Amino acid sequence: MRKSHDIKKSGFTLVELIMVVVVLGLLAVSAIPLFPDEVDRVGVARRVAHDLRMAQSYSMSQGGSCSLVVTSSTTYEIRNASGTVLSTHSVNGVTLSPASLTITFNHLGSVTNDTTLSVIRNGSTDITLTGGTGRITTP
DSSP, rough: OOOOOOOOOOSSOOEEEEEHHHHHHHHHHHHHHHHHHHHHHHHHHHHHHHHHHHHHHHHHHTTOOOOEEESSHHHHHHHTTTTTEEEEEEOOSOOOEESSSEEEEEEEBBBBSSSEEEESSSSSSEEEEEBBEEEEEEO
């Protein structure tokens, strides 16, 4: 009488492993072109948020108001209480929305209303200002 031994083999075949590597490679290749756009957009959003914080600090240190004024979809200015332009900035490769917006900080560094400024390029990164507090939130 013959005894049969059931030997269970577990694991993956070489073909299955190669297919997984190929699928992961295809997914990586499709995602890589989007990565530079994300980096550029977030970098510009952080730079604009930094300039908002500078305007906020200026308004508190001078005891008056200071504004960030979006003059077009690609430029914005920092202005003091009398409207004098302190600095002008342009952004390349992204769009600011809305293209006409004034964010004014009072002497306490707060803004009146909740405000959102979006940086757009193959998606959107929002900079949010909380009314009454002047809190600036970025991704």
